[in-house]
Amino acid sequence: MTRVLSLHDVVKHYGAVKAVDGVSFEVSAGRITGLLGRNGAGKTTTLRMITGVLHPDRGRVALFGAEVEAARDRLGYLPEERGLYRKMRVLDHLLFLAEIKGRSPAAMRPAAERWLARFELLEKRNAKVEELSKGNQQKVQLAGALLFDPDLVVLDEPGSGLDPVNVVLVRRLLRELAAEGKAILLSTHQMGEAEKLCDEIVLVHAGKVVRSGPLAEVKASGGRDAVHLEFAGDGAFLTEHPAVASARVDTNRAELRLAPGGDAQEVLAAAAARLRVLRFEVVAPSLEEVFLEAVGETAPPEVAA
Amino acid sequence: MRKLWAVLKREYRETVRKPSFLIMTVLAPFLFGALMLVPALLATRGMGERKVAVLDGTGRLRTAVESLAGGAPGERSAFARGRGASAPTGRIVAEYVDLFTVDPKNAVGPYLERLSLERTPKERRLDGVLLVPADAFERPLTHLTYFSRSAADLLAEEQLGRAVNRALQRERLAARGLPPSELELILAPLPVETVQVTKSGQERRGGEGSFVLAMLFLALLFVPSLVYGQEVMRGVIQEKTDRVVELLVSSMTPMELLSGKILGMAAIGLTQMAVWVTMGGSLAVAGLSEARSAGFDLSTVLRPSIAVWFVVFFLLSYLVTVGVYAAGGAIAGSEKEAQQVLTPVMFVFLVPWFLMMPILTNPDSTLSVVLSLVPIYTPMTMFIRLLVSEPPAWQVALSLVLSVATIAGLMKASAKIFRAGLLATGKRPTIPEIWRWLKEA
Numbered sequence: 001m002t003r004v005l006s007l008h009d010v011v012k013h014y015g016a017v018k019a020v021d022g023v024s025f026e027v028s029a030g031r032i033t034g035l036l037g038r039n040g041a042g043k044t045t046t047l048r049m050i051t052g053v054l055h056p057d058r059g060r061v062a063l064f065g066a067e068v069e070a071a072r073d074r075l076g077y078l079p080e081e082r083g084l085y086r087k088m089r090v091l092d093h094l095l096f097l098a099e100i101k102g103r104s105p106a107a108m109r110p111a112a113e114r115w116l117a118r119f120e121l122l123e124k125r126n127a128k129v130e131e132l133s134k135g136n137q138q139k140v141q142l143a144g145a146l147l148f149d150p151d152l153v154v155l156d157e158p159g160s161g162l163d164p165v166n167v168v169l170v171r172r173l174l175r176e177l178a179a180e181g182k183a184i185l186l187s188t189h190q191m192g193e194a195e196k197l198c199d200e201i202v203l204v205h206a207g208k209v210v211r212s213g214p215l216a217e218v219k220a221s222g223g224r225d226a227v228h229l230e231f232a233g234d235g236a237f238l239t240e241h242p243a244v245a246s247a248r249v250d251t252n253r254a255e256l257r258l259a260p261g262g263d264a265q266e267v268l269a270a271a272a273a274r275l276r277v278l279r280f281e282v283v284a285p286s287l288e289e290v291f292l293e294a295v296g297e298t299a300p301p302e303v304a305a
Numbered sequence: 306m307r308k309l310w311a312v313l314k315r316e317y318r319e320t321v322r323k324p325s326f327l328i329m330t331v332l333a334p335f336l337f338g339a340l341m342l343v344p345a346l347l348a349t350r351g352m353g354e355r356k357v358a359v360l361d362g363t364g365r366l367r368t369a370v371e372s373l374a375g376g377a378p379g380e381r382s383a384f385a386r387g388r389g390a391s392a393p394t395g396r397i398v399a400e401y402v403d404l405f406t407v408d409p410k411n412a413v414g415p416y417l418e419r420l421s422l423e424r425t426p427k428e429r430r431l432d433g434v435l436l437v438p439a440d441a442f443e444r445p446l447t448h449l450t451y452f453s454r455s456a457a458d459l460l461a462e463e464q465l466g467r468a469v470n471r472a473l474q475r476e477r478l479a480a481r482g483l484p485p486s487e488l489e490l491i492l493a494p495l496p497v498e499t500v501q502v503t504k505s506g507q508e509r510r511g512g513e514g515s516f517v518l519a520m521l522f523l524a525l526l527f528v529p530s531l532v533y534g535q536e537v538m539r540g541v542i543q544e545k546t547d548r549v550v551e552l553l554v555s556s557m558t559p560m561e562l563l564s565g566k567i568l569g570m571a572a573i574g575l576t577q578m579a580v581w582v583t584m585g586g587s588l589a590v591a592g593l594s595e596a597r598s599a600g601f602d603l604s605t606v607l608r609p610s611i612a613v614w615f616v617v618f619f620l621l622s623y624l625v626t627v628g629v630y631a632a633g634g635a636i637a638g639s640e641k642e643a644q645q646v647l648t649p650v651m652f653v654f655l656v657p658w659f660l661m662m663p664i665l666t667n668p669d670s671t672l673s674v675v676l677s678l679v680p681i682y683t684p685m686t687m688f689i690r691l692l693v694s695e696p697p698a699w700q701v702a703l704s705l706v707l708s709v710a711t712i713a714g715l716m717k718a719s720a721k722i723f724r725a726g727l728l729a730t731g732k733r734p735t736i737p738e739i740w741r742w743l744k745e746a
Binding site: 048051052053069072073075077079081082083084085086087088092096097099100101102105144 | 307308311312314315318319543544547548549550551552553554555556557558
């Protein structure tokens, strides 16, 4: 597994605010790495230091073992604030994006047309960017980040602004790229999405890495102490059960975390006594639960989409 | 280099493709020409024929006034030469009225009545009335009175006054017994011809021609720079609002981005100039020969070396201005804001324009020398000095070195501000923040 990108103790201040505070992690070829955290956790700032838009105040970012500036042509970037020249024609724009990555526009034309065809935008190649729908502009931008065949693709919130069909399209695309041996680093605040897509996880909170490693390991770090329950009846009493540390109870399903030493069987018995249990499962907690635990917050977050 | 080229090419192609560019390029010379010609035409037309009544209290000026009415070619061309060829002279039709026998004070009334637009039919209407008092020959301290509808009817007033005064002088001298042939000799005016003595011993003639050319060249030095500077600024702000900057900055150095944009704009400017030169070339040739026949030999001012200097100083002026505008665009959040920031800056830049008269009339004064060595003022000031004088070579060399060094520094600073400012969309940065950007990176 080739290491493509490594961050070592990277710090970035905005005035008095420490946006990124000693972040270290690595990204390898053929893997999809997810940089996860809430809004304002420092994800975008971290990505901007990787793409050379910002310089770290301290620490080192190594791209392909070199300085960021030396290797920037091997990196494709989808910024969080999407943007294209509105008046430019789609194909011209793609060729320009390849040219600023040091590729010859003439040589890139077939690739650009291939990507447009793949995104079903080929017949729009001579349209101006502003004539395209928002979703289509996003796809043009994504094509621009990929068409020059970069070895590392950095995507800041790739799912935002896409409809569900396109989210699936992008997910499949990223899987494919990883299978081809490309390194992919994406940031997202949607834990559910990351769980479906990522091989490696870096959880950041308030500018610091709180957990990192392969998805399975990160999830396992939370232990196997979660109980997922589906039932008919009123499950409100489950919150008070002595073996339960915390609980999220909906109308007919509940996610429980067991207290230390709490026995899942006791919970099952208690539930069976008062409810019609349809499903009972002891599992590793979801990424979201791991995250909340790592951050030290117990309040239920907004439900991940 | 390839990235700089990519930016340059995009800038060029996208601008040239715009319909507004085509319209501007093709129509600008016509608009500009119209702007120059129409007022001139209107002024001459407006002067047109002026009907003036000369009320002569002395009764002895009939021949002088009637020769004026008949055209008096000698008088007119001397007048024209004194004003420059473009000054509209108009034609004066004088109506001589002998008031020797009556008291002029009482006779003036009906003529003044004829100045009125409402009460007088057009064919009887007068544009001016000149009153020559009866004692004009005897009393040296009396005066001529010119009545006119317009207080600013200066040209007619001066032309008439001059003619009458000459006639008065002639009569006064003749009254003292001088024969007419000697009178001509005594009164013949001598025109002044300006000859510039250069260090190489050559003599150059120019005078007013140099002055007009200096104005023209100065305008050419800074107007395009300002126009293209604004264009670069607009482009930078567009990139910020379109949010393309992050992609650009992540792919190249700010210096590559900045120089690509500036050179792209220069290429656009050169294209436009080329079109205009081709369009205006024949006109200019015609204009030059016209000027020569009017008495200016512009070829002595328009030396080949001046063309070279013009290109050099045009580049310097262009780079300074556009660099500043680009940085301004990077700092500002919107076009309106950028204008607010840059307008005072531009006034600072235009100081030589406001000081043009002192520089032009005294190109080797301390003021001129100091201004020509201040880098942001070098292009305009040094160019004027080269045009109308011969500044010492060390001063020219020093001004060039200082300018180039300043441009290098400005570009570097602009690139830094550019990088930091590009990402800071939203509120306008404070001066300390900009200072921090300059120190960073």
